[in-house]
Amino acid sequence: xxxxxxxxxxxxxxxxxxxxxxxxFVLIFLGANQRFQVYMWKGDIKQKLAIIERMALETRxxxxxxxxxxxxxxxxxxxxxxxxxxxxxxxxxEPTDIIKRMDxxxxxxxxxxxxxxxxxxxxxxxxxxxxxxSVAEISSALNYLVKVIKHILLLEEKTKxxxxxxxxQILMPMLVNxxxxxxxxxxYFLKGVPIGDGAGPLVARDLAGPNVEWREIVEDTxxxxxxxxxxxxxxxKAKGPGSNVGRPGFATEVLIKELSENGQKPSxxxxxxxxxxxxxxxxxxxxxxxxxxxxxPGPEKIRFERISSEYEIPLxxxxxxxxxxxxxxxxxxxxxxxxxxxxxxxKRIIRETTKEGDVVVVAGIGNxxxxx
Amino acid sequence: MDSxxxxxxxxxxxxxxxxxxxxILAVFSARQAAVARMTALQKRExxxxxxxxxxxxxxxxxxxxxxxxxxxxxxxxxxxxAIIKAIYVEGSSLxxxxxxxxxxxx
Numbered sequence: 001x002x003x004x005x006x007x008x009x010x011x012x013x014x015x016x017x018x019x020x021x022x023x024x025f026v027l028i029f030l031g032a033n034q035r036f037q038v039y040m041w042k043g044d045i046k047q048k049l050a051i052i053e054r055m056a057l058e059t060r061x062x063x064x065x066x067x068x069x070x071x072x073x074x075x076x077x078x079x080x081x082x083x084x085x086x087x088x089x090x091x092x093x094e095p096t097d098i099i100k101r102m103d104x105x106x107x108x109x110x111x112x113x114x115x116x117x118x119x120x121x122x123x124x125x126x127x128x129x130x131x132x133x134s135v136a137e138i139s140s141a142l143n144y145l146v147k148v149i150k151h152i153l154l155l156e157e158k159t160k161x162x163x164x165x166x167x168x169q170i171l172m173p174m175l176v177n178x179x180x181x182x183x184x185x186x187x188y189f190l191k192g193v194p195i196g197d198g199a200g201p202l203v204a205r206d207l208a209g210p211n212v213e214w215r216e217i218v219e220d221t222x223x224x225x226x227x228x229x230x231x232x233x234x235x236x237k238a239k240g241p242g243s244n245v246g247r248p249g250f251a252t253e254v255l256i257k258e259l260s261e262n263g264q265k266p267s268x269x270x271x272x273x274x275x276x277x278x279x280x281x282x283x284x285x286x287x288x289x290x291x292x293x294x295x296x297p298g299p300e301k302i303r304f305e306r307i308s309s310e311y312e313i314p315l316x317x318x319x320x321x322x323x324x325x326x327x328x329x330x331x332x333x334x335x336x337x338x339x340x341x342x343x344x345x346x347k348r349i350i351r352e353t354t355k356e357g358d359v360v361v362v363a364g365i366g367n368x369x370x371x372x
Numbered sequence: 373m374d375s376x377x378x379x380x381x382x383x384x385x386x387x388x389x390x391x392x393x394x395x396i397l398a399v400f401s402a403r404q405a406a407v408a409r410m411t412a413l414q415k416r417e418x419x420x421x422x423x424x425x426x427x428x429x430x431x432x433x434x435x436x437x438x439x440x441x442x443x444x445x446x447x448x449x450x451x452x453x454a455i456i457k458a459i460y461v462e463g464s465s466l467x468x469x470x471x472x473x474x475x476x477x478x
Contacts, residue, residue, distance in 0.1 A: 044403065047403075047407055048407075051407070191420075191435075191437060192437075192438075192440060193420055193435065193459055193461070194440075194441060194459050194460075202441065202458070205441065205442065210425075210442070210453075210455050210457075240440065240441075240442070241440035241441070241442070241443075329461070330418065330420060330460070330461035331459065331460045331461060332460065332461055332462075333421075333460045333461065333462050335460070336458050336460040370439075370440045370441060370459055371440065371441040371442065372440055372441060372442030372443065
C-alpha cells in the first residue's frame with residue numbers, strides 16, 4: 001500500500017481508493033454481493049407484486065360491481081366468504097373409494113356456492129349467478145396468488161433463505177402473465193362471452209344443429225338427439241349460456257345406461273375438449289386419440305372410462321389445442337375456426353368406426369358460457 | 373494546479389466513471405422497460421364479433437351485451453329464425469402477438 005505523500009491530495013485519493021478496493025474484496029468474501037443481489041431481486045419482486053395486487057384489486061372491485069348491478073345483497077360478506085373458501089383434498093394414501101369421496105366434496109362445494117349465491121342474488125337468474133360464481137373464483141385465485149408471494153417474501157426475511165427469493169424472482173414474469181390472464185378472463189365472464197374452453201360444447205351444439213331440443217339429464221348438463229351421417233347421435237354438453245362445466249361424465253353414464261336398457265347400446269363414444277398446447281404448437285390445431293378428453297380431477301373422467309369399458313364401447317378423443325390463457329379468455333377466431341375442423345374430424349371418426357343406423361354419443365367437454 | 377485535479381482530469385478515470393454510470397443507467401432503464409411491457413400486456417385491443425346465421429347466409433356484427441350462441445335474434449326471409457351461430461374475439465391470439473414481437477422464430 002502506498003503511503004500518502006505529505007500534503008498531496010493524489011496520495012490520499014490513492015490510499016483511500018486502495019483501502020476501498022481492499023474493503024470491496026473483504027465484502028465479497030463476506031457475501032455482500034449476494035445480499036445486494038437479493039436486495040435487487042426483492043425490489044423486482046415487489047415491483048411485479050404491485051402489478052398483480054392492482055389486478056387482484058381491480059378484479060375484486062369488478063366482481064362487487066357486477067353483483068351489486070344484479071341486485072345483490074351483503075356483497076362484502078359474500079366476497080369474503082368466497083375469497084377464503086377452500087376444499088381439503090381427500091386422503092390419497094388409502095385410495096379405496098377416493099372418487100366417491102372427491103365427488104362428494106365437489107358436490108358439497110357446488111351446493112354451498114349455489115346456496116351462497118341464491119342468498120346474495122335472489123332476484124337474478126341462474127345464468128347471472130353462475131357467472132358471478134366464476135368471477136368470484138377468479139378473484140379468489142388472484143387474491144391467493146398475492147398472499148403466497150407475500151408469504152415467501154416475509155418468510156425469506158424471517159429465515160434469510162434467499163434461495164426462495166431467487167426462485168420467486170425467476171417465476172415472477174410467469175406469475176404476472178397468469179394473473180393477467182385471470183384479469184382478462186374476468187371481463188369475458190362478466191359479459192358472458194364464450195371462452196376458449198367452450199370449444200367442446202360449441203362442437204356438440206353445432207353437431208346437434210340449431211333446431212333440436214336439449215333436455216337436462218343430470219344437474220347442469222344437457223343432452224340432445226340428432227341424425228348425422230345416417231347415425232343417431234346423442235350430444236352431451238354443459239348447460240348454457242351460464243358459466244357451467246356441468247357433469248359430462250355422470251350425464252354420459254346415465255345416458256348410456258338409458259340407451260342400453262332401451263336396446264340402443266352406443267357403438268362409439270367420442271369426447272371433444274380443449275387441450276393445453278405446447279408453446280411451439282399453433283392455436284387451433286386438432287389432434288385425435290383414444291381415451292377420455294377431459295381435464296377434471298377424476299370423478300368425471302373415470303365415469304367415461306368405466307362406462308365405456310363396462311359396455312365395451314370404443315372411447316375416442318378429439319382435442320383442440322390452445323394455451324391456458326386462451327382457454328379462459330374470450331374464444332379466439334382461430335379456436336372458432338378449429339371447432340369447424342373438429343366437427344369434420346368427429347364425423348370422419350363416426351364414418352370410419354360405425355355403420356349406418358348405429359348410435360353414437362359425443363360429449364363436448366368444457367365451459368358452456370355464452371353457448372345455449 | 374493540484375495533482376488531485378490532474379487525476380480527475382485523467383481521461384482513463386473519466387471513461388471508467390462514465391462507463392459505470394452508463395451501466396447503472398442501462399440496468400435501471402431495462403427494469404423500467406420490463407415493468408412498462410408488463411403494464412402494456414394489460415391493455416390489448418380486442419373486438420368481439422357475433423355471427424348471425426339465416427339458413428346458409430351469415431352476417432357478422434359487433435357483440436352486444438346479452439348475446440349468446442343459440443339466441444334467436446329475429447326472423448329470416450322464408451320464415452326461418454335468425455340465430456347467433458358463433459361469438460369470437462379477434463386480436464387476442466397470444467402466439468401471434470409473441471411472433472409479431474419476434475420472440476419466437478419457429
